[in-house]
Amino acid sequence: MNYLRRRLSDSTFISNLPDGYMSDLQKPDLPQPPPPGPASGPAPVSPGQERNPIQPQPLGTGFFSSITSVVKQTAASAGLVEQTPVPASSKRHKLLLVIDEPQQDCVVAHANGSCNVAVQVLQNENTVVRSFKPDFVLIRQHAYSMAENEDFRNLIIGLQYAGIPSINSLESIYNLCDKPWAFACLISTCKKLGQEKFPIIEQTFYPNYKEMVAMPAFPVVVKIGHAHSGVGKVKVENHTKFQDIASVVAITQTYSTCEPFIEAKYDIRIQKIGNDYKAYVPTLALMTKQVALFCRYKLWVDTCSEIFGGLEICAVKAIHGKDGKDYITEVMGSSMPLVGGHQAEDQQLIADMIITKMNHVMAQNTKRPTAIQPRKVDNDAVVEVKHGPSQKAPPQGCLQYILDCNGVAVGPKLVQAN
Known part of the structure; x- marks a missing residue:
């Protein structure tokens, strides 16, 4: 009580009191009306006496509730009692980890489905380690390179071990680490569809x-x-x-x-980001230009998007030889570079797709997209494809912010930070 008296005499403490608190101190206690009898009428009022209706106070307001609230806050700030924690669901941010540069990230995965990521950040010439638990991951970096210290397959295993959802799927990223392994999958696809429809080299x-x-x-x-x-x-x-x-x-x-x-007449690159398709060929000025999307091109990239565990972002590279034949040489996943004059549009497509899939995952909807069945088409026909975002971004609020591999918030086009 001595502690409480000292606090009540503090001007800072008084200024932080709830509205109406001091007026509650000066209010007299209102008489309680007698309970009405079963047959009694309204209470008689003497002449000259005003009849003021008694306003019932809301539950939890008034002097005692005000001082109780203030005492709890004061005691909690003094470390005397423990504050009631805010529910985790109301303040839990959804973290998107974007891996787009070579980094030696430390991933510790647990069998219960959690994953701790530690990244080193350089701040004011000092190295700071930040740790967080990602809810989703976008991998725009090659997971395995023949260069020294650029084998990150162990990190892919850690993320898969913890079951972290991603674009593309972690299974596909691991399958595309070794290109001969990926080409073996293309060989199996060629045997199913035939060399004419799926002409691999x-x-x-x-x-x-x-x-x-x-x-x-x-x-x-x-x-x-x-x-x-x-x-x-x-x-x-x-x-x-x-x-x-x-x-x-x-x-x-x-x-x-x-x-x-192969004596090439030109190279071909067909990319798919969600439901958006583009075909490019290189020019003499080391640039690329967009060309018509033939049905055979769409068939190639659609087929590749269904293997390797699923590819939402992918590209197929091929050669059109001087002999007039096409030769598929390679398939790329989410680490593919963006080319041409629509890179900003492609980045926005990736951003919209991430938000859509994160909302999909957070809603615990595990339905998989329907596979596209190849069908007989005219190889010389041109597919009309409308470019631009294939899906509208859902209402903001699912994501609070995202982190790149340096632990820095990035991507203002992806989400708005609250």
Whole structure:
């Protein structure tokens, strides 16, 4: 009580009192009306006496409730009692982790479905470690590169272990780490659809240099360590140079692939972001221009989006040879670079798709999109595709902010911070 008296004499404390608190101190206690009898009428009023109706006070207001509230707040600030915590649902932010630069992030996953991510941030020439638990992840970086210290497959495993939802799926990101593994899936697809509908380039896989004995038909292109930024890619024109390349493969102690050298008329890149399609070809000025989307192009990218565990963001690279034939050479996932004059539009498409899928995941709706069945179409027909956001962004509020791999809030187009 002595502590309470000192607090009541403090002007700062008095200024923080609820509205009407001091007036409550000066109000006399109102008489309680007698309970009405079963047959009694209204209470008689003497002449000259005003009849003022008694206004009932709301529950939880008045002197005692005011002082109780103030005492609780004061005691809590003094550390005497523990404040009632705010429900987690009312202040829990939804975190989107965007991995778009090479970083050695530390991911600790737990079997109960949680995941702790620690990132190092440079602030005022000091390294600060930030830890948080992501609700969703967008991976725009290659998870596996042949360069030194750029094998991040362990992080993909950690995120998958904790069941963190992502775009693209973590399964597809892991499947696309090794390009020969991805090409093996394309071979299976080609066997199902046929070489005419899904024309992949012929490719030979050598697990090590010892198997590079059978001589292919030259000229060929040998890719050593065929992952992102592999050890090397060399055009080989005869048997002697092929043996020289085999010795290089022996030194690197990795695998290699071999495919015929195609005299290209032009290269083709078909990309798909959600329901938006674009086709590009390079120009002489090292630029790209958008071209018509033929039905065969759409079939290629739709087919690839259904394998590898699902690809919401993907691109197919192909060569149109001088022989008039097409050759599919590669498929890329969410780490694909954005090209052409519609990069800002493509970024917004990715942002809208992230918000839609995060709302979908948070609503615990686990229905998968219906697979697109390939059908017979005229390969020379042109598909009319309207570009632009395929889905409207849902009402803001699901996301509070996002973090990049440096732990910094990014992406004002994605969400608005509350």
